[in-house]
Amino acid sequence: MRKNGLAIHPLNDSVGAEIDLDLSTPHEDWVYREIRQAIDAHGVVFFRDQNLDSEQYATFARHFGKTIVPTSDIIPAFNGSSEIAEVRKEPEQTRNIGGSWHTDQAFRPAPYWGTMLLAREVPDYGGDTLFIGMAAVYEALSDGLKQTLDGLRAVHSNARVQAKMTDGKPAQPDVTHPVVARHPGDGHRFLYVNPAYTVRFDGWSEQESQGLLDYLFRFAQRPEFACRFRWREGSLAFWDNYQTWHYATNDYQGERRVMHRIVVESDPFF
């Protein structure tokens, strides 16, 4: 029987909340429902000091949908796992993964809903991940711009990202998604464009789209729409790929950083 709700501590009005909970033991269903509601409301939630082995981690993830390791990913499966992938940067590597503002999987016809990262090894300093809440960004736009954007679709492509890869894989076919999407839970709106994958508005040329997309990308990066998460070993972040952007900072050269990632497929938002 539920007596008290979860202890959820928002980081600001726009994005991010910390939840005090030990994820190593099973919980009643209402706990997972409240975690999902917190992600719906805050875009990303964080848990500290989780001492989870791979099975405990995957068991937690399965409460939210089907766990997958996306096949076209540059992030390899961890020890051949079909559920956990590894985001690793070695001391001699200079480039990191995710070091630009992006939304995971936006180039897919039905983007995967959730991503979680569990910190296994962290540098002494740096390596923070930043998040932006795209519902707060949409809310802060003028009514006139909201009206212009409502009903538009945008073309998303992984061609620019894929061109930097050495795996020789072709880019995925372009897809279109609504520029302003509605959350299937409470119906709140959020802006669904991002600098990594959105190339133009559907029916507009790239040149015509560039000015407005650049404006939206700059506007979204105002500090009040963002939070910055400082990792410790055992920290876990769990975010909604539809409503957030994220950015992995690359400011810890000469040190190792290892994250275990689980992607969760849930009902697509559009």
Ligand code: SIN
């Ligand atoms: C990613 O963008 O998927 C990686 C994020 C991180 O390592 O903080």
